Amino acid sequence: MKKKLKIGLVGFGVVGQGLYDVLQKSPALDAEIVKICVKNKRQRALPESMFCYSGEELVKDENINLVVELISDADAAFHIVAAALRNGKDVVSANKKMIAENLAELIKLQEEYGVSLLYEASACGSIPVIRNLEEYYDNDLLLSVTGILNGSSNYILSKIFEENKGYAESLKEAQELGFAEADPSFDVDGFDSLFKLVILTAHSFGTVVNPEEVLHYGISNISDFDIRFAREKGYKIKLVGQVEKLEENKISLFVLPRLVKKDKYIYNVEDEFNGVVIKGLAYDKQFMFGKGAGGYPTGSAVLSDITAIGHDYKYEYKKKNFYKEFLYVQSGEIEIYLRYRKDEDLAHFNFISISEEYTGPEYNYKIGLISIKELLAIKDHLREMDIFIAVTRKTLNY
Numbered sequence: 001m002k003k004k005l006k007i008g009l010v011g012f013g014v015v016g017q018g019l020y021d022v023l024q025k026s027p028a029l030d031a032e033i034v035k036i037c038v039k040n041k042r043q044r045a046l047p048e049s050m051f052c053y054s055g056e057e058l059v060k061d062e063n064i065n066l067v068v069e070l071i072s073d074a075d076a077a078f079h080i081v082a083a084a085l086r087n088g089k090d091v092v093s094a095n096k097k098m099i100a101e102n103l104a105e106l107i108k109l110q111e112e113y114g115v116s117l118l119y120e121a122s123a124c125g126s127i128p129v130i131r132n133l134e135e136y137y138d139n140d141l142l143l144s145v146t147g148i149l150n151g152s153s154n155y156i157l158s159k160i161f162e163e164n165k166g167y168a169e170s171l172k173e174a175q176e177l178g179f180a181e182a183d184p185s186f187d188v189d190g191f192d193s194l195f196k197l198v199i200l201t202a203h204s205f206g207t208v209v210n211p212e213e214v215l216h217y218g219i220s221n222i223s224d225f226d227i228r229f230a231r232e233k234g235y236k237i238k239l240v241g242q243v244e245k246l247e248e249n250k251i252s253l254f255v256l257p258r259l260v261k262k263d264k265y266i267y268n269v270e271d272e273f274n275g276v277v278i279k280g281l282a283y284d285k286q287f288m289f290g291k292g293a294g295g296y297p298t299g300s301a302v303l304s305d306i307t308a309i310g311h312d313y314k315y316e317y318k319k320k321n322f323y324k325e326f327l328y329v330q331s332g333e334i335e336i337y338l339r340y341r342k343d344e345d346l347a348h349f350n351f352i353s354i355s356e357e358y359t360g361p362e363y364n365y366k367i368g369l370i371s372i373k374e375l376l377a378i379k380d381h382l383r384e385m386d387i388f389i390a391v392t393r394k395t396l397n398y
């Protein structure tokens with residue numbers, strides 16, 4: 001049954017305006033933007049009468065039955081989204097930080113108030129990965145979900161590896177093109193990928209993981225030495241998030257730069273594109289690829305959620321509600337490349353075994369096995385050290 005949608009749009013930036021334009025090109029959809037809430041009063045492309053400046057006012061508006069939240073502030077977004085759900089309104093959001101940090105509460109609110117919250121655009125922009133994990137991969141054959149989840153850092157790495165550009169120049173370009181968030185650390189230090197991975201994990205294995213408990217490290221410390229090392233060995237460096245099923249209903253997840261060989265699907269994922277490899281028992285590997293950022297690609301995923309709400313679609317959180325619970329564990333080992341300069345930095349890393357090492361005038365490196373738990377214990381200090389870490393060959397022991 002299709003219902004008429006009266007939309008209260010919160011946020012009219014890159015994605016909000018993208019959605020507005022995409023919606024105009026989809027006349028078949030019986031949806032109308034009734035009001036737009038923004039933060040600051042200024043000249044806009046639409047009449048002033050369309051705008052309001054209070055999210056609370058908008059979620060109470062009885063003419064609105066769907067709130068589409070597309071703002072940059074995660075705390076304000078949670079406030080607005082929770083209030084909308086409590087007011088009996090369905091919600092569509094693209095805010096990965098807000099969703100990942102409040103997922104348990106958001107699931108509860110949906111159940112309590114019988115409303116739907118959809119957020120396809122929050123992970124991998126235009127790629128319909130969440131709904132596929134929820135609906136198609138709704139059995140227990142899934143083994144892992146691995147992907148390039150952040151368009152901006154991938155854009156930067158592409159410029160470095162494909163066009164020999166420097167890190168700072170590539171970051172500036174990504175920001176100018178609107179791929180990178182205002183605070184680049186969100187993208188390049190792996191936070192954005194982490195939030196997306198937490199969301200994908202809930203729909204892959206049903207486990208709601210606290211992002212603060214997950215190992216994540218980005219590309220902001222990459223140096224020419226690391227790039228040369230990767231090139232000489234035939235690798236590209238990619239920022240990769242992965243959740244993997246282990247034995248006895250356990251899962252492991254982390255976001256780390258990875259040395260990727262040509263034979264991997266994600267090797268050829270360039271620029272602002274995202275790519276997700278879904279691995280299962282019976283079907284081996286499947287690959288989803290598409291634009292992960294930008295107003296129109298993200299707007300199209302929001303539009304798809306709006307259409308789904310029109311058909312009364314809700315996430316059932318099937319893995320969480322109908323399968324044996326998967327426990328997130330921080331144990332296991334991975335093989336990493338560690339580039340460092342000072343012995344005092346190296347002292348933080350307690351390698352279990354070392355397979356390759358190099359000492360040079362500029363930098364040194366070691367490749368070896370290390371425990372995930374030990375890396376997790378120092379995760380908040382990794383960015384302060386003059387080091388770079390990338391996963392080489394992953395080996396987990398349980």
Ligand SMILES: NC(=O)c1ccc[n+]([C@@H]2O[C@H](COP(=O)([O-])OP(=O)(O)OC[C@H]3O[C@@H](n4cnc5c(N)ncnc54)[C@H](OP(=O)(O)O)[C@@H]3O)[C@@H](O)[C@H]2O)c1
Binds near residue numbers: 010014095096122179
């Ligand atoms: N950009 C992308 O490619 C992309 C991709 C996937 C997901 N997302 C997610 O989509 C969301 C929006 O991103 P964006 O790039 O469109 O951001 P943006 O261009 O910075 O726009 C943010 C919008 O939110 C409004 N806003 C901020 N705080 C507000 C508040 N407290 N109350 C009401 N309005 C408020 C701003 O108002 P003013 O206009 O008055 O400043 C602006 O219109 C974020 O959660 C982001 O993570 C973005």
